[in-house]
Amino acid sequence: MPSDHVPAAPSTPADPAASSANTGSGALPETGRPAEEVLADLARLRGADLPVRGGRVTAYVYDTGRAAVHDVAATAYLEMLEVNCLDPTAFPSIVALERQIVAAVADRLGGGSGVFTSGGTESIMLAVKAARDARPVGGTPQIVLPVTGHPAFHKAAHYLGMEVVPVPVDAAFRADPAAVAAAITPRTVLVVASAPSYPHGVMDPVPKIASAAASAGVLCHVDACVGGWVLPWLRDAGHDVPPFDLSVPGVTSLSCDLHKYGYAPKGASVVLFAEESLRRHSYFAAADWPGYTVINATVQSSKTAGPLAAAWATLNAVGADGYRELAVNAMRAAERLVAGVKEIPGLRVLGDPVAPLVAVASEEPGLDVFVVADEARSRGWFFQPQLSYAGIPPNLHFTLTGVSDVGPLLDVLAESAEAARAAGPPDVPPGLVETVAGLDLDEIDDAGFAELLASAGVDLNAGGDGAARPSMAMVNAVLDALPPATREALLVRFLSALYA
Numbered sequence: 001m002p003s004d005h006v007p008a009a010p011s012t013p014a015d016p017a018a019s020s021a022n023t024g025s026g027a028l029p030e031t032g033r034p035a036e037e038v039l040a041d042l043a044r045l046r047g048a049d050l051p052v053r054g055g056r057v058t059a060y061v062y063d064t065g066r067a068a069v070h071d072v073a074a075t076a077y078l079e080m081l082e083v084n085c086l087d088p089t090a091f092p093s094i095v096a097l098e099r100q101i102v103a104a105v106a107d108r109l110g111g112g113s114g115v116f117t118s119g120g121t122e123s124i125m126l127a128v129k130a131a132r133d134a135r136p137v138g139g140t141p142q143i144v145l146p147v148t149g150h151p152a153f154h155k156a157a158h159y160l161g162m163e164v165v166p167v168p169v170d171a172a173f174r175a176d177p178a179a180v181a182a183a184i185t186p187r188t189v190l191v192v193a194s195a196p197s198y199p200h201g202v203m204d205p206v207p208k209i210a211s212a213a214a215s216a217g218v219l220c221h222v223d224a225c226v227g228g229w230v231l232p233w234l235r236d237a238g239h240d241v242p243p244f245d246l247s248v249p250g251v252t253s254l255s256c257d258l259h260k261y262g263y264a265p266k267g268a269s270v271v272l273f274a275e276e277s278l279r280r281h282s283y284f285a286a287a288d289w290p291g292y293t294v295i296n297a298t299v300q301s302s303k304t305a306g307p308l309a310a311a312w313a314t315l316n317a318v319g320a321d322g323y324r325e326l327a328v329n330a331m332r333a334a335e336r337l338v339a340g341v342k343e344i345p346g347l348r349v350l351g352d353p354v355a356p357l358v359a360v361a362s363e364e365p366g367l368d369v370f371v372v373a374d375e376a377r378s379r380g381w382f383f384q385p386q387l388s389y390a391g392i393p394p395n396l397h398f399t400l401t402g403v404s405d406v407g408p409l410l411d412v413l414a415e416s417a418e419a420a421r422a423a424g425p426p427d428v429p430p431g432l433v434e435t436v437a438g439l440d441l442d443e444i445d446d447a448g449f450a451e452l453l454a455s456a457g458v459d460l461n462a463g464g465d466g467a468a469r470p471s472m473a474m475v476n477a478v479l480d481a482l483p484p485a486t487r488e489a490l491l492v493r494f495l496s497a498l499y500a
Contacts, residue, residue, distance in 0.1 A: 050382055055405055058398040059384035064263045064326060065403035069317045073265050076306075076313035083305035086296075094305050097312045104315055105256055105270045108232040109224070110246030112254075113279050114272040115297045116308055120225035121152040122299050123255035123271035128156035130253065130273065130282040131190035131219045141189040146175035146204060147390040148197040150223055162189075166390075173200045173351040173392065177208035184216045195224040195231065195244035199386055199397060200350050201334070201357030203227075203242055210250030219252040219278070225269065226399075227355045228256025233320075233327035234355075241354065246274050253278065258311045261327065261356075261401075263318065268311035326402035330356035333404040340410040344417055350392070356400040359386065360413070361393045367417060368425040369396050370473040370480070375416035375423075381409070383416075385472070387480045387487070394480050426477040433481045441493055446500035449493045 052061045064070070080093070088095045102114045117123045132141050141162045145153050148169050157164045165188070167179040180191060191213035193204040206222055213220035222244055224231070235241040246254055251274065258268040273279035286294040294301070318326070334356040338349050346364040353359075362369050369385065373396060376383045384397040400406070444452070458475055479487050 053403075055401065055403045055409075056380060057382040058400070058404075058409070059382065060399075062260055062263050062399075062401050063403045064318065064322075064401075066318075066322075069263065069314060069322075072317045073310040073314045077265060077310040078306070080305035080309035083309075084302055085298075085300075085305050085308065086302045091305065094308060097305070097308050101258070101308070101312055101315065102270055102272070105228075105258075106246075106272055108245075109228060109254060109256060109272060110248070110251070112246045112272040112274045113276050114270050115279065115282060116311070117269045117271060117298050118267035118300060118303070118307065119259065119269045120150070120223075120255055120257045121155060122267075123225065123257070123269045124150070124152040124221075124223065125156045125159065125299055126271050126282040127221045127253045127255060127273075128153065128162065128190060129160055130278050131221070132160055132162060133281040134278055135189045135219060137187045137189060139187050142185060142187045144180055144183045144188055144191045144218075146180070146192065146194065146197070148173055148175070148199055148202070148204075148392075149192050149194055150198060150225070153192060153223075163187075168390070173197065173202045175204040175209060177205055177212055180209050181212040181216070184212070184218055188216070188218050191218055191220045193220065193222050193244075195222050195227045196353065196355045196357065197223075198226050198357065199392070199395075200359040201353030201355045202351040203244065203354045206242065206244040206251065207248050210248050214250035220250050222248075222251050222254040225255045225257040226260050226357065228254065228261075229258060229323070230261035230327045230330065230355055233324045234331055236320075236324050237328045239331065246272060258315070259307075261330070262311065262314065262323075263326070263402075264311035264314040265307060268307050327356075329402040330400050330404065333400040333406045334358050334398075336406040337398060337400060337409065340406065341413070344410070344414045346421065347413070347417060350395055356404075358398045358400065359395045360398065361395040364421070366424055367421045368473065368477070369394050369420075370476040371420035371423055371426065372396060372413070372416045373476075374471050374473045375419045376412055379412050379416065381412045381416075383413070385476050387476065389484070394476075426474040428474065428477055428481075433478055436478060436490070437482055437486055441489055444493070446493075446497040450497045450500070453494070453497065 050057045053063050055063065083091050083094065085094050098116045101116055106112050106114060115126060117126065128143065142165050143153055143157055143162060144165050144167060146169055147166050154164050165183050167176060167183050169175055175193060184191065191209060193206045193209040195206055196203045210220040224244060231241045231244065253274065254272045256270050258264040258270065259266045262268065284296045334353060337358050341347050341349050341360055346362055346367040347360050348363050350359040350361050373383045373385045386395050386397050388394045479490065
């Protein structure tokens with residue numbers, strides 16, 4: 001659906017006593033299995049996964065190319081695997097580790113105090129909760145969000161009983177400060193800016209947006225989940241990075257993922273608050289029961305300290321010089337990709353990225369980017385498709401890192417574009433989009449939905465060995481022709497059928 005990769009379900013052997021049957025059927029073995037068998041099954045299941053090293057996957061994974069860094073992070077993760085972050089008084093090591101991580105992030109991003117979280121979505125969730133609780137309003141609280149803002153804000157609003165007010169972006173995909181100011185109402189509790197926005201790597205005008213929020217007495221969050229740990233190092237190296245962090249007047253909170261350009265294992269993020277009182281509003285406490293004391297700094301309660309230790313180890317293993325080098329290499333790769341796309345007929349870069357994130361769209365009606373993605377996948381590369389939205393055309397997203405080898409990437413992009421031009425756009429059967437739009441999904445169970453996908457060429461159970469990767473161009477083309485609400489309903493059903 002949003003990607004062109006659908007993992008296939010593992011096969012179930014005919015002999016229920018076979019060791020791999022337990023991983024396919026869900027039935028536990030009567031007696032414990034040998035460790036080597038368990039790990040062999042895990043390796044088999046991993047066989048269809050995208051590679052996490054080498055730079056051929058241009059989304060989801062971040063690789064330093066330094067084996068020693070990954071090794072120390074893995075060791076630190078295992079060392080703290082069974083430590084429970086539920087009670088910091090029982091395990092004071094987690095307090096020490098979190099203090100050091102948050103202090104390091106705050107030192108680079110304008111100060112403040114913060115919380116270590118499991119990822120950008122949780123960081124955003126806490127920032128939204130803090131804003132809601134710190135500024136009570138009459139009626140449903142509102143978040144003013146540019147249309148390029150991350151869906152995590154929609155998710156937070158959905159979970160927390162709030163409303164998103166979308167605002168347009170300009171021709172360069174930057175949020176419009178005047179539109180932001182006009183969208184603020186007495187029910188607005190938070191205004192959002194991106195540094196940069198994920199889809200196109202474009203920086204919103206943070207000072208102007210924060211000023212508009214401050215003038216209205218409203219809090220302002222900067223989503224620097226993807227850019228927060230690469231932009232400061234680029235600035236150190238002499239790149240022109242516009243102001244975006246807590247040093248900007250009016251910015252009251254900021255999110256920064258360390259499992260992106262911090263290169264830490266998933267999940268590691270930090271949310272910073274300009275004021276300690278605002279940070280406290282992100283906490284949750286419950287004393288209205290007869291059990292143990294409940295006080296949570298994050299959405300999760302019990303959780304392993306593994307990611308915390310791994311992030312701390314990664315920061316220390318890479319160091320400031322290492323992050324500067326990785327940031328420069330990643331940005332150099334992005335700049336080379338932008339220049340190279342100009343030489344590929346029919347393709348163009350969207351916007352002017354200030355971080356190592358590049359979006360590539362088609363300029364030709366017969367050159368379909370979803371087909372380009374499938375062609376690239378057949379050549380061993382993953383290019384992330386992005387659907388059209390708010391007048392922004394469908395495109396392919398590229399996250400460049402310190403190990404990205406842009407020469408081969410451009411070669412594959414050019415070859416895939418040529419092949420896609422020859423193949424033409426997906427042959428969507430007449431009336432299919434209308435039929436899908438008119439479906440009553442509540443009347444279809446997961447098995448029936450899987451059959452519907454199979455009729456469109458996407459068999460969730462194809463290649464029981466997990467090796468099959470069905471073409472997604474057709475599915476993405478259908479999704480792209482549907483309104484967002486219908487897309488969402490179909491994506492929910494896809495995920496449900498996938499795991500059924």
